[in-house]
Amino acid sequence: MYRTLIVFAHAVIVAATLAAVPSRAAAPDISAPPQDAVPAAPVPVPEDSRWTRTLERVATGVVTIQVDLARAFDTEWNISSQATGFVVDARRGLILTNRHVVTPGPVTAQAVFLNREEVTLYPVYRDPIHDFGFYRYDPAKLRFIKPAELKLYPQGAQVGREIRVIGNDAGEQLSILAGTLARLDRQAPNYGVGKYNDFNTFYYQAASSTSGGSSGSPVIDIEGRVLALNAGGSSAAASSFYLPLDRVQRALQLIQEGKPVARGTLQTIFRYTPFDEVRRLGLQTATESAMRRSFPDKTGMLVVAEVQPGAAAEQMLEPGDVLIRVNSRLSADFDALARALDGAIGQRIRLSIERGGQAFERDIVVQDLHAITPDRFLEFGDAVVHDLSWQQARHINKPIRGIYVANPGYVLAAAGITRGAILTSINGRDIGGLDELEPLLQRLQDGERAAVRFFTLEEPNTTQVRVIRMDRRWFPARSCRRDDARGTWPCVSWAPDGQAQLPQTATTSFAKTADAIVDRVAPSLVLVNFDMPYSVSGISERNYHGTGLIVDAQRGLVVIDRNTVPIPLGDVRVTFAGSIEIPGRVKYIHPLHNLAVISYDPRLIGATPVRAARLRPEELSPGEPVWVVGMRQDGKVLSRSTQVASIDPVLYPLTRTLRFRETNLETVSLVNAPGDYDGVLVNKNGEVLAGWASFAYEAGRDLRQENRGIPAELLAQTLSLAREGSPLYSLEAELRPVPLASARKLGLSDRWVRRLERHSPGRRQVLSIERLVGGSPASGLLLPGDLILEVEGALVNRFSELEQVVQERGRNPAVHVAGHPDPLETPPDKTQVEDGRAPIVRVTVLRNGAQQTFQVPTVALAGGDLDRILVWAGAVLQKPHRALAAQRGIAPEGVFVSYFSFGSPAARYKLWAGRRIVEVDGQFVADLDAFIAALQGKDDRASLRLKTVAWNGAVDVITLQLDKRYWPTYELQATPQGWMRVPLD
Secondary structure (H helix, E strand, C coil), X not given: CCCCCEEECCECCCCCCCCCCCCCCCCCCCCCCCCCCCCCCCCCHHHHHHHHHHHHHHHHHEEEEEEEECCCECCECCEEEEEEEEEEXXXXXXXXXXXXXXXXXXXXXXXXXXCCCEXXXXXEEECCCCCCEEEECCHHHCXXXXXXXXXXXXHHCCCCCEEEEXXXXXXXXXXXXXEEEEEEEEECCCCCCCCCCCCCCEEEEECCCCECCCCCCEEECCCCCEEEEEEEEECCCCCEEEECCHHHHHHHHHHHCCCCCCCEECCEEEEEEEHHHHHHCCXXXXXXXXXXXXXXXCCEEXXXXXXXXXXXXXXXXXCCCEEEEECXXXXXXXXXXXXXXXXXXXXXXXXXXXXXXXXXXXXXXXEEHHHHCCCEEEEECCEEEEECCHHHHHHHCCCCCCEEEEECHHHHXXXXXXXXXXXXEXXXXXXXXXXXXXXXXXXXCECCEEEEEEECCCCCCCCEEEEEEXXXXXXXXXXXXXXCCCCECCXXXXXXXXXXXXXXXXXXXXXXXXXXXXXXXXXXXEEEEEECCCCCCXXXXXXXXXXXXXXXXXXXXXXXXXXXXXXXXCEEEEEECCCEEEEEEEEEECCCCCCEEEEECHHHHCCCCCCCCCECCCCCCCCCEEEEEEECCCCCEEEEEEEEEXXXXXXXXXXXXXXXXXXXXXXXXECXXXXXXXXXXXXXXXXXXXXXXXXXXXXXXXXXXXXXEEEHHHHHHHHHHHHHCCCEEECCEEEEEEEHHHHHHCCCCHHHHHHHHHHCCXXXXXXXXXXXXXXXXXXXXXXXXXXXXXXXXXXXXXHHHHHHHHHHHHHCCCCCCCCCCCCCCCCCCHHHHHCCCCCEEEEEEEECCEEEEEEEECEEECCCCCCEEEEECCEEEECCCHHHHHHHCCCCCCEEEEEECCCCHHHHCCCCCCCEEEEECCEECCCHHHHHHXXXXXXXXXXXXXXXXCCCCCXXXXXXXXXXXXXXXXXXXXXXCEEEEEECC
C-alpha cells in the first residue's frame, strides 16, 4: 500500500533480529517491494541483554495478519496483503492493528502466530478517522501457544525515548527495528487525494524506516510496554510515523466492557499551528499568555483548517479560527477536544474562538461520527457503490451526500463512469444515499437503461451524464450491511427480475454525401459495440467497437472482426446510420481467423433502407486501386482512395496472455492506409473486395493493433458457416511459407520445384509446418519443419488452398478430392461426420529429405470456443481454449484459470491466471464437470489441495481455503435463449 510521498508501512526492515527470537516465514507482501535491511543501532551490552529479555517476553503476542479486502470500499481497493498486529487482550482474543488493516469494508483475515498457528480474525471495530482498529479471534482455537498480552502505555511516550518496532518483514519473519522518538506533535501524514488520511490527532515521529508489512506493529519501550502504533512512513526519508494511544486505550476499554465506542464530530478539521503563526492570525496577547501558562509544554494551538459544507458548524466556524476553549476550558490538545465531542453526541458543545483578533462564542450540535461513516454497500453488475464518506467528501469540499463508486465494475465502466465518481441522480431523481438508490435500481430489469448524473473527485464542480445499461444476468445483485457483532457483512440478494423489453421499432435513413462510394456502401455498414463481462480466453480488455458489414439483411447477419467481437460471451449493440441502436447477439466466432458473425432483429429497424453488401471474391493484386470505407465511433462514414501495396501472410509473435492470434492467412496491405477506422475495401462500384479489419497482437508486454484486409472469399465462407451451422474442418497445423530456394536446401527435388512453379508462378513457395495444435491427431503424425506437398492428391502452396481441400473433404467424406478413390483408407461415412468424428485427409510431406504420406484425421471446430465458464473462489475458470493448444502445444486437459480477482482466495493462494488445474485433493479433473464434482461437499472455509500446471509444463501444488460468503460459486452457460447464470453454492 505504498503512496507517492508517504506510504503505509507494511513491513519492518530487519535491524536487530535477536538470535533468541525464532524467525518465521509467511507469504510475501504483494503490495510493496522489499527494501534493503537497515543495520541495527549499536547499544551497550547490558542494555542489549535487557532488550533481548523484553523482546523474548512480548514476541509471542505479535502476529502476522493476512488480509483479503473482498470488495473495493471507500478509500481502499479490493486487495490481498500482509500486516502486523498484537494481542492486547488474550482472554477475549483482541488484536490491535491499523484501521487500514481492519479496512473499512468487507474483509477476510487470519492471524499467524509466532509458532505458525493460524486463527481466523473477525473485525470488531475500525475507527472512522484515526488509523487504528481491532480484530478478535477465538483463544480456544490456539492449541500450542499462549500469546503474550501487550499492555498499552500511552503516557510513556517522550522525546528521546528509545524504542523498538516489532513487526513482520513483508511477511518473511519476525523483525525488530530500533529507533528514538523525535517528535510527539507531528501533523498526521497526508497520503493524497482519494486515499485514507488521518486527521484531528498528533502523530509521533522517529527515524526507524518502517516499510511494507509492519502496519499495526507495536512501538515498545524497554519494559515491553506499547507506547504507540506504527502506521506509516515516508518514501523520501527514513522517518516513520506512529499513532498515539490515548483514543485507542479508550476504545479498548469500551470494547472490553461490551459498550459501543461513541464518536462525536463537528465535521471540522483542526490543525495544530505554532504560536508565531497563530499570532499572525490575530491571537490576542492575553490569550497567548494564558495558554502558555496552562500548557507550558505546548508550542502552538488548534486552528480550524476545514469546515465541511453542509455541517452544523458551517455557518459558525471558518478556516483560520483559533480554538481557545471547549465548554469554558482552555484547550490546545486534540485528545481533550475528542473527549468533549465523544461525550456530547446529539448535544450542544460551546467553543470559544478568536477570529482576526475578535473573540466569539459558538454553540454547535455534535453529530454522531459513525452516522456519516458508510457501513453498507450495493453490488450489481460487478459494481460496488455506497454512501459518500467524510474521508472522500472532504477532498472535494462537498456535503456528505451522494453515492460513491468504489468499483465501477461491468455496468458503470461500460458507460464510462470511473472509480471515485459520485452519483447524484438517476433518471432525473436525486439520490442522497443508498436508501433512495436501492429501490430505483431494483426496479431496473436486465438490459434496461437509465440516465445517471455524477461528478468526479477530479472535477467536483462539473456534473456529467451517462446512460447505464442494467445487468442482472452476468453478475449477482445484492445489498450488504456490516455486522460488527459477527464481524461479517451479511448480504440480501435482490429478487429476480425479467428482461427489459426490446426497443420500439424505429426507422431512419442514410444521409446523402458528395462521395458516391460512401453513398453506395453506407447502407451496408453498422457500428458494433461489444462489452465483455468477464476476462476469458486470455483477453483482458472489456469494451470494444468496430465497423460491421451487413451480409444478410433479411436475417440480420453482420460480419465483424474478432478484435471487435473476440468471444461469444458478452453484450452486443448495433447502431444504424448513427441514429438507431438495437441489441445484437453473437452467432458465430471463426475458430481459425479474425472474423465473427453477429445477428440482429431486422424488425427493430423498421423500413430503414439497409442492404446486404455485394461480395466480390476475387484476388487482389499490388497496385490495384481500392477505396477504404468505414465508420468512426461517432457513426460518421469515411472513405479514402488508395492502392493495394502487397498481399502478405500474417506473422504475429506468440501471445503472452494466450489470447487468439491470427495465423495461416494472407492479408492485404495498402498504400497510405487509414489506421483510425476499420471497414471494407471496395471497388468503384461499391462491391466489397475485402474486409478492412483490426488485428490485435502482442509485442512483448504491449498489446498492439493494426488494420489489414481480409479477402472477400473468406468473408463469404464465414457467412456460409454461420448460416448452415456446419463445422469447420481443420488440419490443426500452423504453417508458414518457405521460398523454393530455401526448400531446395531442405531436400526438395527439382521435380517438385517445377510442379510448384507451374502451380503458382507468382508464389514460388511451399508450406512448412511451424507448430501443431496440442492434443490434435496431427500432433502425433506430423512434425514441425515438414514441407507440405499435397493434400488429398492436390498440390497446395497457399493457406486458402489447403483449407479448401480439407473443408471439401469434410463436406464430401466419401469423395476423393483429386477425383480418385483413396487406396489407403476407407472413407468415413456420413454418420461419422454427423456424430462429431471429422474425416481423414491424406497429407504428403517432405521430411528429412524424404517424401512421406500420412493419413491425418482432421478436427471439427464449432463456431465459438467458449460455451461455459465457472466463477469459483474469485477465479474465472473455463475449458482450455484453442489458443492454448495452438500456440503452446498443450493438450486441452484440466480447467484453465482465465482470471482472478484481487482480495479473493484465488489471489491469496496464488491461483494465477494462465495455469490449468489438473487435480483437486489428489483427484484428476479432466474438465469443468469433473472439477465441479470434486468440489461437492466442500463447506465454507474448507481447504483444498490443487495441482496446477503452467504453460511450460511447470507443476505447482497449492492449497486454497474457500470463502463462500464473499466469493460464491456460479456458472454461466450458453443456451438457445442466451447466456444464463446458475448458482452452484
